[in-house]
Amino acid sequence: MAESPQPLSAVQHSRLRLRRLPEGAPYFVQIVAGEFATAAATCPIFITKAGDTGEFYAGAMFGFEPGEYLLHPxxxxxxxxxxxxGFFIDGDKIAIDPSNPRFSEQDGEPLFEAGEPGESLRRMQRLLGHLKAGVDQTQAFIQALLRHKLLAPMDIELAFDDGRNLNLQGLYTVSLDALQDLDDAAVxxxxxxGHLQLAHVMAASLKQxxxxxxxxxxxxxA
Known part of the structure; x- marks a missing residue:
């Protein structure tokens, strides 16, 4: 069971080390605008609503149901x-969940060296900075889609060779038809x-x- 996040401290967490992430990933993971181009080369990008808040967010789909990961290594x-x-943004500070299996006192890269952030922590600081900025950029993109009525719901029905049919619901994409109908000023x-490029990348990702x-x-x- 996860603990409440704790503010990261060189004193309290001096012995913690950071392990590598395990292979694979959840079948649907939140992404930010700066990741769209890379994601679209390997998987579809959708917008959906968070179950706890009802807010829209963008995500990359790695499989069609929980526990499934279909990307090649x-x-x-x-x-x-x-x-x-395992890491969280708490205002201008970093917090961690010490119970997360990424953290260990026996193996992995040290978070701190001689009381200062080690390379693993400096890397995480940069990553969290990109993530925080990216969330704001992505929300601006989604708000632009909503403002111009470009967000279209998708129901995807898939039939597989084992006889199973999957119906994926609660997903949204960019309506290219609505995009073409916009006036010049909106375009x-x-x-x-930069939202026009993101819209086209997102639409193109559906080929995945x-x-x-x-x-x-x-x-x-097999």
Whole structure:
């Protein structure tokens, strides 16, 4: 059971070490705008609602149901939100969950060396900075989609060789039809903000859905 996050302290956590992340990932992981291009090369990107708050967020899909991971090792994409596992942003400070299995006193890279942040912690500080900025950028993108009525719900139905049918619900993407109907001023606004490019990347990522479906069928056959 996870503990409450604790402010990271060179005194209290001087002996903690950071282990590598395990292979694989949850089947759907939150990502930020700066990760869209990399994610789209290997997996579909959708927008969905957080179950606890109802707020929209962007995520990369690695499988079609919990426990499924369909990316190949060579094209694995590691989202910032996954890489920061065990770490949290608490205002301008960093907090950790000491019970997270990433932390150990026996193996891994030390968080602190002689009371100063070690390389592993400096790397995490940079990562959390990118993540915090990325969340703000992504929310601005989603708000632009909502403002221009470009967010369209998707119901994806998939049939597999084992006879199972999966219906993926609660997912949203960019409506290219609605995008083409925008007036010039709205298009220029989206272009100058970088949101137009993100919209096209997100729409293009949908081609990865049948790719993942073929991989699932190949695993079933094996």
């Amino acid at each position: 060579g094209d694995a994409f590691r989202p910032l939100d996954l890489e920061r596992q 220029v606004e989206l272009f100058r903000s 859905v049948p790719v993942l479906a073929r991989r699932r069928n190949a695993r079933l056959a």
